[in-house]
Amino acid sequence: xxxxxxxxxxxxxxxxxxxxxxxxxxxxxxxxxxxxxxxxxxxxxxxxxxxxxxxxxxxxxxxxxxxxxxxxxxxxxxxxxxxxxxxxxxxxxxxxxxxxxxxxxxxxxxxxxxxxxxxxx
Amino acid sequence: xxxxxxxxxxxxxxxxxxxxxxxxxxxxxxxxxxxxxxxxxxxxxxxxxxxxxxxxxxxxxxxxxxxxxxxxxxxxxxxxxxxxxxxxxxxxxxxxxxxxxxxxxxxxx
Numbered sequence: 001x002x003x004x005x006x007x008x009x010x011x012x013x014x015x016x017x018x019x020x021x022x023x024x025x026x027x028x029x030x031x032x033x034x035x036x037x038x039x040x041x042x043x044x045x046x047x048x049x050x051x052x053x054x055x056x057x058x059x060x061x062x063x064x065x066x067x068x069x070x071x072x073x074x075x076x077x078x079x080x081x082x083x084x085x086x087x088x089x090x091x092x093x094x095x096x097x098x099x100x101x102x103x104x105x106x107x108x109x110x111x112x113x114x115x116x117x118x119x120x121x
Numbered sequence: 122x123x124x125x126x127x128x129x130x131x132x133x134x135x136x137x138x139x140x141x142x143x144x145x146x147x148x149x150x151x152x153x154x155x156x157x158x159x160x161x162x163x164x165x166x167x168x169x170x171x172x173x174x175x176x177x178x179x180x181x182x183x184x185x186x187x188x189x190x191x192x193x194x195x196x197x198x199x200x201x202x203x204x205x206x207x208x209x210x211x212x213x214x215x216x217x218x219x220x221x222x223x224x225x226x227x228x229x230x
Contacts, residue, residue: 036219045208045221045222045223045224046165046208046210046221046224047221048218048219048220048221051217059216059217059218061218062122062216062218095164095165097164100167100170102170103155103170103171103174104152104153104171104212105152105153105154105155105170105171105172105210105211105212106153106155106210106212106217106219107155107167107170107171107176107210108155108157108165108167108210109167109170109176111164111165111166112164113163113164114164
């Protein structure tokens with residue numbers, strides 16, 4: 001069964017760039033699914049960041065669009081997130097998630113375990 | 122932008138109780154509404170998709186209903202393991218994007 005695993009630095013300096021990777025195992029990133037990043041600040045709710053299809057097509061949350069880049073590496077079966085000009089407000093648990101192809105409502109049926117990223121000097 | 126209003130923000134109920142959470146959209150979203158359960162320190166888990174479809178492996182005490190702007194999530198008989206925070210999530214296709222409700226923290230009385 002498909003599993004997702006996030007990886008990347010747990011600490012990023014203010015004004016720097018947050019970089020995370022989500023490795024897909026048990027299935028192909030070239031399947032008929034969109035692949036998303038979602039974040040959750042400590043003690044708060046969930047915020048969708050953006051998504052990518054294996055073709056490279058992307059959609060981003062308008063509130064983050066100017067700072068976000070999501071890319072895909074089909075040879076490594078993984079996709080990545082870059083968030084630039086980070087501040088303390090970007091401190092959160094970052095999840096990668098799979099969009100369920102059987103859902104019209106864009107449900108996320110598989111999630112990674114999440115990785116905590118703290119923005120601090 | 123479509124706004125989602127989820128209520129209540131917290132809820133205390135007894136084992137065996139029927140529990141209901143609502144989510145209201147600021148405009149018609151058809152059936153583009155999903156429900157998740159999140160336990161502390163864990164990733165969200167999909168329970169209901171497309172407003173009323175039970176995800177495979179999810180107990181039948183969980184259900185969802187609604188369309189348009191008003192949606193309901195129900196636990197027919199609360200179990201101790203259901204203690205969690207529940208989120209609704211809507212999908213908008215113009216432009217593509219996803220918005221989560223504020224969450225409902227469910228506790229045992």
